[in-house]
Each structure stands twice: as C-alpha cells, then as structure tokens.
Amino acid sequence: MDTVRVLAPSGMLGAGWDHATVERGIALGADVISVDGGSTDSGPYYLGAATAKTTAKAVARDLRSLFMAAAGAGIPVVVGSCGTSGTDTGVDWVAGIAAEVLAEEGLDLKVARIYSEQDAAGLKEYLDRVHPLPPLGNLDAETLESCTHIVGAMGHEPIVEALRAGARVVLAGRATDTAVAAAYPLMMGMPAGPTWHAAKIIECGGQCTSNPRAGGVLATIDTGGFTIEPLDPASACTPISVAAHMLYETANPHRMREPDGTLDVRDAEYTAVDDRIVRVTGSKFHHAEQHTIKLEGARVTGYETMSFTAIRDPLVLAEIDTWAELMRTLITQRVGQTLGLADGEYAFDLRLYGHNAVLGELEPETGPPREVGVMLLVNAPDQATATAVAKVANPLMLHLPTPSMDYLPSFAFASSPAEVERGAAYEFVLNHVVDCAPLELFRTEFGVEGKTRA
Numbered sequence: 464m465d466t467v468r469v470l471a472p473s474g475m476l477g478a479g480w481d482h483a484t485v486e487r488g489i490a491l492g493a494d495v496i497s498v499d500g501g502s503t504d505s506g507p508y509y510l511g512a513a514t515a516k517t518t519a520k521a522v523a524r525d526l527r528s529l530f531m532a533a534a535g536a537g538i539p540v541v542v543g544s545c546g547t548s549g550t551d552t553g554v555d556w557v558a559g560i561a562a563e564v565l566a567e568e569g570l571d572l573k574v575a576r577i578y579s580e581q582d583a584a585g586l587k588e589y590l591d592r593v594h595p596l597p598p599l600g601n602l603d604a605e606t607l608e609s610c611t612h613i614v615g616a617m618g619h620e621p622i623v624e625a626l627r628a629g630a631r632v633v634l635a636g637r638a639t640d641t642a643v644a645a646a647y648p649l650m651m652g653m654p655a656g657p658t659w660h661a662a663k664i665i666e667c668g669g670q671c672t673s674n675p676r677a678g679g680v681l682a683t684i685d686t687g688g689f690t691i692e693p694l695d696p697a698s699a700c701t702p703i704s705v706a707a708h709m710l711y712e713t714a715n716p717h718r719m720r721e722p723d724g725t726l727d728v729r730d731a732e733y734t735a736v737d738d739r740i741v742r743v744t745g746s747k748f749h750h751a752e753q754h755t756i757k758l759e760g761a762r763v764t765g766y767e768t769m770s771f772t773a774i775r776d777p778l779v780l781a782e783i784d785t786w787a788e789l790m791r792t793l794i795t796q797r798v799g800q801t802l803g804l805a806d807g808e809y810a811f812d813l814r815l816y817g818h819n820a821v822l823g824e825l826e827p828e829t830g831p832p833r834e835v836g837v838m839l840l841v842n843a844p845d846q847a848t849a850t851a852v853a854k855v856a857n858p859l860m861l862h863l864p865t866p867s868m869d870y871l872p873s874f875a876f877a878s879s880p881a882e883v884e885r886g887a888a889y890e891f892v893l894n895h896v897v898d899c900a901p902l903e904l905f906r907t908e909f910g911v912e913g914k915t916r917a
Contacts, residue, residue, distance in 0.1 A: 465685060467648040468493045470694070472529065472679040474667035476500045476542055476557075477517030482528045484678030484694035489536045491681055491692070495647040496529050496540045499640050499666060500557060501547030503759060503891070510548035511611050511761035511889030517547065519560055526557075526564045533631070534570050541622055541633045541643050548759075549614045549637025551580040557634050562911035572632050575625035578906045579614045579636030581758065583607035592898040593758070599894045606892055610760035613893060617756065618722030620901035622646035630909070637759065639721055640666040640712075644682070653684045655748035659726040661689040663719060664708050664743075671708045674698040688744035690736060700741045702733035722757070722901065724750040753898050760893035765810075765842040767885040768849040771877040772860045774835045779872055781831045782865045783818050790863055794839075794856045801855050802848075809843040809852055837874070846884055853882045 470493035473480045477500075485496075501509065505516050515522075533540045546553015554576050565572060586593075586607050593602045607613070614637035623646050625633045635643070644662035649655065661682040664671050668679040677695035691700045709716045709728055719726045730745040779786050791813055798804050814820045816836035839856055843849035860881065862871040897904070 464494075464651045464653075467495070467651050467653050467684050469644050469648060469661065469665065469682045469684065470496045470679065471644060471665040471668050471682070472496065472498055472694070473525075474499060474670060475502075475517070476525050477521040479521060479525065480528070480668075480678050481695075482532075485528055485532045487696075488679070488681045488694050489532050493536065493538060493681060494651075495538055496533055497644040497647070498525075498529070498542055498668075499544055499643055500542045501544040501549065501553070502640060503548070505547065507761040507889040507891045510550065510614065510759060510891075511763065512887065513546070513548065513550040513552040513612050515546045515553060515556060519556075522557060523560050523564055526561055527568065530561075530564055530570055530572065530632070531568060534572060539626060539631050539633065539647065541626075541635070541646060543622075543635045543638035543640070543643035545634050545636060548612070549579050549616075549635070550612050551578050551636065554578055554634055554636050558911045561632065561634065565911070573630050573909065574632045574634060574911050575628065575630035576908050576910075577617065577621045577625060577633065577635040578908070579617055579638070579904070581613045581615055581904060583610065583613065586613065586758070586897075589897050589899070593895050594755075594898075596757075596894045596896060602893070602895050607760070609762040610892060611762055611889070613758060613760040615756040615758055615897070615904045616722070617905055618642045618754075618901060619646040619649050620723075621905040621907060623650045624902065625907050626650055628907075628909070636905070641719075641721060648684045654686055655724070655750070656726070656746040657684050657687070657689045657743070659719075659721060659748050660728055660731065660743060660746035661691070663726065664691055664705055667708070667711070669693060669695070669698065670711070671705050672698040672700050673704060688742060688746065690740055690742045692740045699739045702735055702741055705741045705743065706731075706733045722754055724748055754901050755896040756899055756904055758893045758895045758897060759891065761889040762892050763887045764890045765844055765888055766846040766849050767888045768841045768846070768853040769883045769885055770839040770853045770856065770860055770881045771883075772837050772874045772881070773877065774837060774874050776872045776874070777831070778868060779865055780833070780835060782867065783815060783832065783835060786863065786865050787813055787815060789866065790859055793859055793863070794852075797855050797859075798852050802851055804848070804852070809841065809848060811839060811841045811852060811856075814838045814840070836877075842888055846886065850882050850884055857881055
C-alpha cells in the first residue's frame with residue numbers, strides 16, 4: 464500500500480461522537496478504525512478495582528457505530544485499553560458488550576481479545592529485568608504482591624499478530640495510546656517515524672483540531688510523512704493545533720518512548736495544505752536495542768469517607784487560612800479524645816475549593832474569596848473508622864468560628880447525611896519497565912466469550 468488511512472473517531476470509547484463523522488471518514492477511504500478504551504488519566508481506582516469509567520450503554524452505542532461502519536467498508540476496528548485500565552475483566556466486559564451488538568446487528572466479525580494483565584507470581588521471575596522509571600526505585604516482590612491488579616502496556620506487535628490472524632475486531636488490554644493507531648499502518652509497511660507521530664497526534668481524536676467537541680480525525684500516512692484532516696467539515700487542523708499535541712502527556716515534546724523505540728520529532732515540519740488539513744514531514748523513529756513493556760499496578764491504601772460543606776460568611780472567608788488551620792488542629796485533637804486514634808492510624812485532607820485547592824501555594828490570585836467549598840477527605844484502614852473520623856469533624860464542618868468571632872456561624876453541607884463513604888482508595892505503585900520480547904507478556908484468544916467476563 465502506498466498510503467494507509469487511520470480513522471480516530473474520539474479519544475475514548477464510550478465518550479460518544481456523531482456517527483456522521485465516522486461515515487465521512489469511511490467515505491474518505493479509511494483503512495482501519497482505532498480508538499482508545501481508557502488510560503490512567505482518571506487515577507488508580509479503575510485499575511485497582513478493575514472497573515470501567517464508562518457506562519455499558521455508551522460503550523455499546525459507540526461499538527455499534529464502529530462495527531456498522533467497518534463492516535460496510537470491510538476494514539478492521541482496533542480498541543485498546545479496554546474497560547479503562549486494560550485488565551482482563553475490562554477486556555471481557557467490552558467483549559461481552561461487543562457480542563450483544565454484533566448479534567443485534569447480525570454481523571459476523573472475527574473478534575480477537577488480547578490480555579495484558581500480569582500476576583505477581585509470574586512477574587517475580589522478571590525482577591532482574593525490571594527497571595524503575597522516575598521517581599520510583601527498584602521493584603521488590605512485596606510491592607508486586609500488594610497490587611490488586613497489574614497490567615503491561617503493550618506496543619503494536621500483539622495487535623499486528625491478531626490482525627494477521629484475521630481479526631476484524633481487536634479488543635486489547637492495556638496498550639500505549641499510540642500503539643492502537645500505529646499497529647495497522649506498521650503491518651502494512653508504513654515507515655515507523657510518520658506512523659508513530661501520526662498515531663500520537665490522533666490518539667485523542669479531535670483534540671488536535673479547532674473544535675475538539677465536533678468529532679475525530681483521519682490520518683493519511685505515506686512513505687514521506689502524513690496528513691491530518693478533521694472529520695467534521697466545520698472543524699480545522701492548523702500547524703499549531705497539530706504540533707501542540709506533542710506537548711500533551713509527554714515529558715519531552717520532541718521525543719516519546721514506545722516499547723519498540725523512541726519517536727523523534729525534532730526535525731518535524733508542519734505545513735498547512737489548505738485551511739483544514741495539515742501535512743507533517745521529518746518524523747523519525749529510533750528502534751531500541753531492547754524491547755521494554757511498562758508495568759502499571761495499583762493497591763489499596765485504605766478506605767475513604769468524604770464530607771463537603773460550603774462557606775459564604777464574609778468574616779470566615781476573610782480569615783480562611785486561619786480558619787482552615789484551626790479546623791485541622793481541632794479535628795486532630797477531637798479524634799484523639801473521642802476515638803483514641805493517633806497520627807498514623809488515619810489521615811485526612813482539607814481542601815478549600817475556591818481558595819487554592821487546585822494550585823495551592825502556586826495560586827497567583829490574592830485577597831479573600833467570595834465563597835469556598837470545604838472538602839474533608841478521610842482515609843483509614845477500614846470504612847467504619849474513616850466514617851467515624853468524619854462524623855467527629857461534622858460539628859466543626861457546620862459551625863466552626865474563627866478565633867476572632869464570638870458567635871457560631873452556619874455553613875451548608877452539600878448532602879444529607881454529610882458523610883459520603885467512597886469505599887477503597889487506591890494508589891499507583893508501579894512505574895517500571897521490564898525487558899522482554901514484544902509478545903512475551905500477552906495472551907491472545909479469539910471469539911467474544913472471555914474467561915473473566917464481568
């Protein structure tokens with residue numbers, strides 16, 4: 464093939480799109496449809512609990528759009544990081560939804576499921592081949608065993624293997640965002656530099672356009688570079704909007720590591736073909752001597768209970784930092800007095816939304832805020848303790864005056880009861896890569912019936 468056209472309808476399966484934009488991509492000659500099913504953007508909970516961020520109805524709606532378009536055009540569909548975090552349960556969850564959609568539409572498409580979840584016992588055999596990424600240190604067996612779920616972020620190779628085996632729908636576990644879009648062009652012989660660069664630009668669908676809400680994009684990859692075109696006729700790509708996506712989720716806007724090597728865009732040139740389409744040339748890819756797979760793992764850090772109140776009292780707001788410090792002191796004292804808990808047996812965070820909750824000390828605005836939402840987040844070894852701490856804080860969250868006030872103010876709780884139990888809280892504890900062959904950590908099965916279907 465002289466060119467390969469990759470249709471990216473959106474940045475995430477389940478986010479929704481106008482089906483007309485997919486139809487337009489098909490009319491423009493798309494050779495493959497690729498879409499990401501998740502990422503680590505939304506935090507460790509989805510990996511730790513093996514739970515999807517998206518709802519089944521939204522995923523079904525999007526899969527129906529893709530399957531109908533792809534079946535009519537005779538092209539494959541590739542979905543990566545199924546179920547948000549790419550666990551085996553997530554792959555089987557999406558496969559189950561896919562099975563229902565295929566049956567309802569009377570479509571017979573060969574489905575491949577690629578599993579990327581790892582077990583701690585198996586990974587212990589690789590410890591001498593595991594290397595930490597900043598800021599973490601060396602990995603030990605205890606950390607592996609503490610994880611509820613671990614996944615490896617696959618490159619393009621397992622997806623290519625499934626496509627070569629005849630899959631028309633590939634449902635992959637955790638994969639790099641770019642591998643999902645790069646797999647088919649690389650299989651068809653497109654050069655690595657333009658392919659990986661194009662895959663990076665289209666990973667979030669229309670985010671590289673003038674109207675990210677309007678739909679996805681079509682990347683046309685050839686031997687000399689690639690072009691990017693929005694699927695919504697009213698949207699546009701510009702050299703700046705396309706180049707800017709190399710700033711997104713990268714430590715270095717000029718270089719980006721993949722399992723197979725490093726994308727290098729230092730010499731890339733972005734040229735407007737017209738007022739909607741951009742052509743990119745000069746992208747390079749440096750193949751690594753050693754293939755690596757990034758490991759992601761999450762573990763339970765405790766159980767959380769949240770309480771939220773709102774302050775509009777101008778006297779309290781004029782001394783909001785003093786008030787917050789008094790609140791922290793009194794919560795600690797009263798929890799010790801009533802529950803007998805010492806530091807280290809629980810933890811809490813007090814965040815003042817409307818006053819430095821997002822930027823903290825980096826906040827450039829000064830002066831008293833007009834209103835503040837106070838969020839108390841308690842973490843403890845069990846849910847009952849977390850809720851007990853929040854209940855001890857309840858009177859303070861409702862009526863605490865500043866040191867200069869001689870009366871009790873009243874604040875407004877956001878809910879009743881004020882304490883909202885959030886269940887288990889998780890943290891990422893793996894940020895490591897393991898030296899291995901491209902297919903070594905992954906398992907591919909065909910059909911829609913998974914072994915761990917939720």
